[in-house]
Amino acid sequence: MSARNLSERGVAPDLPTADAAATADELYPEEALARALALAGEVTERPRLESTRERTITRRGVMWLGQTCNLRCYFCYFIDRIETTTHPEHPFMTLEKAKKICKTLVDTFGNDAIDIQGGEPTIWPHILDLVRYCREIGLFPTLITNALVLDKPEKCQAYKDAGIGDFLVSVHGIGEVHDRVVQLPGAHVRQMKALRNLREAGIPFRFNCVLSKPVVAQLPQVAELAVRTGARVLNFLTFNPFEDQARGGKRSANNVPMYGEISTQLEKALDILDDAGVEANVRYLPLCMVKERHRKSIYNFQQLPYDHHEWDYASWGWTGLVEQRMKWGEVSPVLQLETLRTPARFRKQIDWILARPRLRSALFKLHNGVARVAAALRSKDTLYRHNARIRAESHCGYIYAAACNECSAKNICDGFHGDYADLFGTSEATPFGGPKLKDPRHYIRTQDKIVDGASA
Numbered sequence: 001m002s003a004r005n006l007s008e009r010g011v012a013p014d015l016p017t018a019d020a021a022a023t024a025d026e027l028y029p030e031e032a033l034a035r036a037l038a039l040a041g042e043v044t045e046r047p048r049l050e051s052t053r054e055r056t057i058t059r060r061g062v063m064w065l066g067q068t069c070n071l072r073c074y075f076c077y078f079i080d081r082i083e084t085t086t087h088p089e090h091p092f093m094t095l096e097k098a099k100k101i102c103k104t105l106v107d108t109f110g111n112d113a114i115d116i117q118g119g120e121p122t123i124w125p126h127i128l129d130l131v132r133y134c135r136e137i138g139l140f141p142t143l144i145t146n147a148l149v150l151d152k153p154e155k156c157q158a159y160k161d162a163g164i165g166d167f168l169v170s171v172h173g174i175g176e177v178h179d180r181v182v183q184l185p186g187a188h189v190r191q192m193k194a195l196r197n198l199r200e201a202g203i204p205f206r207f208n209c210v211l212s213k214p215v216v217a218q219l220p221q222v223a224e225l226a227v228r229t230g231a232r233v234l235n236f237l238t239f240n241p242f243e244d245q246a247r248g249g250k251r252s253a254n255n256v257p258m259y260g261e262i263s264t265q266l267e268k269a270l271d272i273l274d275d276a277g278v279e280a281n282v283r284y285l286p287l288c289m290v291k292e293r294h295r296k297s298i299y300n301f302q303q304l305p306y307d308h309h310e311w312d313y314a315s316w317g318w319t320g321l322v323e324q325r326m327k328w329g330e331v332s333p334v335l336q337l338e339t340l341r342t343p344a345r346f347r348k349q350i351d352w353i354l355a356r357p358r359l360r361s362a363l364f365k366l367h368n369g370v371a372r373v374a375a376a377l378r379s380k381d382t383l384y385r386h387n388a389r390i391r392a393e394s395h396c397g398y399i400y401a402a403a404c405n406e407c408s409a410k411n412i413c414d415g416f417h418g419d420y421a422d423l424f425g426t427s428e429a430t431p432f433g434g435p436k437l438k439d440p441r442h443y444i445r446t447q448d449k450i451v452d453g454a455s456a
């Protein structure tokens with residue numbers, strides 16, 4: 001972010017950057033946790049929640065309202081679009097368009113829950129109307145939020161009255177670590193007040209925590225924070241080069257931790273969560289980076305379709321298109337999951353057609369027809385697994401180390417993200433023996449996942 005933009009938003013010019021030397025809250029994470037709990041308050045007793053080990057394909061959709069935000073997290077997938085006010089995806093869309101997208105998720109894709117993202121959805125003026133609308137049409141609404149706005153109790157009450165399902169709060173560290181990675185002094189204090197408000201209003205919340213370099217020292221304390229404030233779930237997400245992060249050399253060994261650096265701290269965090277019965281999920285980490293007892297929490301592309309807190313590949317393939325992410329223009333024709341099965345050798349020609357709106361519409365119709373027939377001939381699990389492989393191999397350039405050939409999990413593990421492999425190589429691969437595993441649910445089917453309004 002430019003110095004000008006930082007100062008316009010009131011960001012202190014001396015706020016340490018993500019790759020600065022460790023500061024007090026990293027060196028003394030227990031003290032940072034104590035201060036956070038004093039602000040957020042604690043549950044006296046965690047309620048027993050219904051859970052399940054059944055693993056079926058998720059019906060949760062996702063939508064992006066526009067890339068406008070009140071923070072600047074350095075690892076944000078949309079950071080360029082958020083910084084660039086002239087970018088077509090920057091401004092928020094209209095309520096009418098957002099409703100149309102939600103209705104399509106229900107009518108065409110059969111979704112029963114939705115993650116609503118902005119940028120930051122709580123600063124979109126129509127958000128309460130959209131939450132109400134989602135409830136009306138049978139979508140369990142979750143907002144993915146930094147929770148700054150929720151530091152006022154009356155805001156939380158308004159969401160409760162509108163029918164919010166739950167909030168997925170982005171807790172990217174404790175104290176100064178969080179402020180540093182989101183680039184706003186005071187953000188952590190406001191977020192802790194928001195957690196207190198949510199709990200007092202009786203609104204469920206879960207945590208998302210991106211595994212950035214500065215938070216690694218605090219992972220056990222982030223887990224404690226989740227347990228003691230009453231978060232229902234804690235998701236850890238490796239810092240991946242999706243979207244804008246893939247551009248302009250933003251990632252380096254200074255701000256991306258190596259998997260091996262993460263794993264010791266992550267395992268401590270997972271043990272804390274396990275002991276307290278809090279659901280933990282880790283996205284996009286090779287299975288060999290944690291001990292066997294923790295592999296039930298690892299969700300790579302092949303496991304994601306079975307997580308009811310994650311997104312349906314079919315509807316995500318459609319809402320992820322630029323037409324559904326921007327204010328201007330109509331929504332695009334629906335794209336079926338099978339459409340993404342295009343063989344790699346035709347990819348260039350297909351991309352050429354997709355860049356031309358009139359040809360694109362005709363191609364969608366043709367391809368969707370073929371897709372329907374093909375889908376009828378395959379099981380849903382096969383279809384989603386194939387799409388998982390396309391996302392990992394073609395979209396993200398995932399690769400395996402030579403050592404992976406010896407590993408019993410190779411068939412159900414995506415290996416190493418291509419960009420990560422460029423930064424650090426693949427020498428961390430630690431193959432484990434045993435019979436070759438075939439079912440991507442092999443480990444995750446032993447995990448107890450909470451049943452909420454979306455998966456009931």
Ligand code: SF4
Nearest residue numbers: 286288404407413431
């Ligand atoms: S396939 Fe490779 S990356 Fe995956 S768990 Fe096995 S050794 Fe690790």
